[in-house]
Amino acid sequence: MGIPEKIKRIKEEMRRTQINKATERHLGVLKARLARLKRMQEEQASKRAGGNAGYSVKKGGDATVVLLGLPSVGKSTLLNHLTGSNSKVAAYNFTTLTVIPGILNHKGARVQVLDIPGIIKGASEGKGLGKRVLSAARSADLLLVMLDVFNPDSREILLDEVRAIGIRPDEAMPRVNVKKRSSGGVTVTDLAGVTHVDEEGVKQVLRGYGQPNAHVTIRQDITYDQLIDVLMKNRVYVPTLTVVNKIDMVDQSYLADLKESLRFEFLPISADNDVNLDRLKDQIFRKLDFIRVYMKPKGEEPDYDEPMIIRNGDTVEDVADKVHRRLKEELRYTRIWGRSVRFGGQKVRLTHPPMDEDIITFYS
Ligand SMILES: Nc1nc2c(ncn2[C@@H]2O[C@H](COP(=O)(O)OP(=O)(O)O)[C@@H](O)[C@H]2O)c(=O)[nH]1
Ligand SMILES: [Mg+2]
16 A cells, blocks of 8 residues: 555544544544654655755844735735835735745844745645745744734634644644654653643554654643654744734724634734834844844954844854854854853853843854
């Protein structure tokens, strides 16, 4: 039996299986088998295509925001108004045929904003411009979900499409560690407080995925879906911001009703009329969790005029790479003054995460 046939059979069995407490484990195992087969299929396809199938977008700026919205919600308009770039705007679908980048300058940060062609339901399965274009979203540090004021329910469609290509919007990476080994079967520790999976289920899911020997440490309550995400390894965990566009077309009471009825937070905007775009820039900046560090050349004053913008959690190594790609090779040590160290001028390792307004000197 070939892979497509096996996939079909598993999907049929999943459809036949009712979802309830008693079948959770069985469904988990089916999903694990399916995940393994799909991975094998993708590996074969990418070999045939000669490697990387999908857009690879060069990282530019201090972070990347990807606009996610159905055709005609106003993505190109917003990109143009935020960044002054020239993404073609038109009143019909599919005007954006490739990924269009623009740079948003805000509070010293340079944010790359990508306008990707209108996503439609089924894009992740290759419908419309499909998977290749959607894959640009995997490079995002933030997904800007854009809805039309007359069609605000499309949020779940969009999120489902990006979930299907391995993006986990607004989820944190599960605190689960799977350590492969050569024998000994599957062992599981730290199941205290875990309610959605059990030891036998974890074992079966790992076997179903083709990993019969491993030690699994579970540090939070996870589902089988999350366990499979951990096994797949290629998941990306990305925060989202949601905007509702074209509010110039509705009145205040319509907006108030929307706020009542929608179960998610959103910022109402009008891209075309520049309504709330400054607030949007602030929210993007905050959501990306930027911090500023000042570079101090050896024996000189810190450069307070041009802070380097990094993300909260970035390390000294990230800073070094940003200064110069090859700085690390010659680097002997690094000193930091500021909130992330106990005393000023403390020597720190490459793995040290600076804090906002730290001062850094590299010694080479
Ligand atoms: N009324 C109104 N129309 C808008 C707004 N933003 C975009 N549009 C219009 O919506 C249509 C589609 O916009 P476009 O940016 O091409 O959408 P895209 O397909 O998501 O890139 C165009 O006719 C825009 O002029 C807005 O804030 N208000
Ligand atoms: Mg467009």
